Amino acid sequence: MHKQNTGKGLKARLDHMFTDREFFMRSHGQVRFLTISARLQKRLFYTVAAALIFWLLVTLAMMVNQLTVTSERMALAQKEAEVNSTESRVANYKASIEDVAADLKQRQDVLDQMTEQFVGEQTEAAETAAQKQADEQLFENTRKISAAFPEAARLAELEARQIKFARRLTMAAIQRTKQAEEAIRKFGLNPEKLTKNSMAAMGGPLIPFFSNKDQQLHPTLERLNLALQRMDALERTLIAIPSGKPSSTGMISSSYGYRRDPFTGGGAMHSGIDFKGPRGLPILAAAGGKVTHAGWKSGYGKTVEITHGNGLMTRYAHLSKIGVTTGQKIEQGIQLGAMGSTGRSTGTHLHFEVRLNGRAINPRPFLEANSDVLKIKAIARQRASSPKRTESGADRG
Incomplete structure (x- = not known):
């Protein structure tokens, strides 16, 4: 009530x-x-x-x-x-030196696997004041352990070297991640949005680092693992961004944006860049990926479309002939076909488009990438295609 x-x-x-x-x-x-x-x-x-x-x-x-x-x-x-504190490590050594030795061996295997899988040759990172302080604390802990248990001195030194190495590797991964982020932004793209799906789409069989299911990853290695995963996702995204020129000709007959339509004379949106050249001029892939269309497309004539991942797609239109097939995986620079004038065209040229999530964007930033960006991309491509990384089974399912 x-x-x-x-x-x-x-x-x-x-x-x-x-x-x-x-x-x-x-x-x-x-x-x-x-x-x-x-x-x-x-x-x-x-x-x-x-x-x-x-x-x-x-x-x-x-x-x-x-x-x-x-x-x-x-x-x-x-x-x-x-x-990593002195008390915790002293207790571990006191409990069983044999167990600690086995743990350190497994940890070394993890570090070796991470290094080969994600980095290859270690990149030097700038040493910060916080890093120096952490190393000094690590050295002090090792000295105390060696004084308390002389028989464990060599193991303590090995553990300290591993932790220091893991921290250096983490800093190197963070440094390369920042370089990849900066390079992606110079293409006019948002690295966070591009890598959102790639970071979430991960799977495959469970292959634990340790045979003991109750044993968890060391926090230092856990931090390293997260840093390397993010670096890998960003560098893979950078590799997939188109940056190669689709044709050897530098003659641009029509730019991206609104223009007077060559057939109707009225205003119209031009969703790509037109490169003028002779009939039969080789047309090249601007980046590696998968051919998702190779054939006739209304208005575009003979067309090749390549999906590069993370929502990026390039389109090559008005070709005189096509040299690839749908479903084929290709690398950057592979010839896709030859320049022509098929479809809705007034003369021999290549119509080149870059699309992000189905929406046409200006291709010019991708064609005018500076040497610094291309160098970072080349390093990432070399790491991703290294034999060691292939053998380590780094492919994601």
Whole structure:
């Protein structure tokens, strides 16, 4: 009964607030009446209130997500500090030197596998003040362990070297990740959006690092593993971005954007760049990928389309002949066909398009990549195609 009375009382107060209101306006001797009904006032009030509540909920969700990510990072750092502390390591050595030796051997196997799979030759990273302080603490811990257990001195030194190596490798991976991010942005693309799907699409059979199921990955190796996974995703994304010229000719007959249509004379959107050249001039793949269309396409004539991953696709149109087939996997620079004038065309040329998630974007940034960007891409391509990495079974299922 009390709840019903409360509800009726609230409704009565709202009804009292939102009553029909009339406004009088006088202009040039004429009086006009403007009526705003109570129903319209209520609708406006509820709309504004709902929008405000929605905004507050979205803001709260973003804050909670940020706090969760921050807390996870802090927890990992704290866990790493605890595992690497003098007390924890002394207790491990005291329990069983044989077990520690076996653990260190397994850890070395993990480091070797990670190095071959993701990096190849280690990249030198700049040593920070925090890194120097961590190394000094690591050296001090090793000295204390060696003093307390002389028979474990060599193992303690080996463990310290492994942790130091893993940290250096993590810094190198972070450095290469930043270089890849910067290179992707210079193409006018967002690295976070491009790698979102590739980071989520991972699978394959479970091959644990350790034979003991109860044994977890060392926090230092866990941090290294995360850094290497992100570096791998970004460098693979960078490799897939078109950067090679689709033709040896440098004559551009029509640029990307609005232009006068050559057939109708009216304004129209040109979704690519036209390269003018002789009939039969080789047409080359701007990046590696999979041929998803090789044949006739309305308006484009004989056309080849290559899907590069992460939503990127390149289109090569008006060809005189096609030299690839649908489903074929190709590398950058492979000849796709020859220049022609098939389809809706006024003369021999190549129509080149770059599309992102089905939407045409300006190809010029991809064709004008500077030498620094191409160098970073070449290093990433060399790492991805190295024999060691292929043998290590780094392909994702």
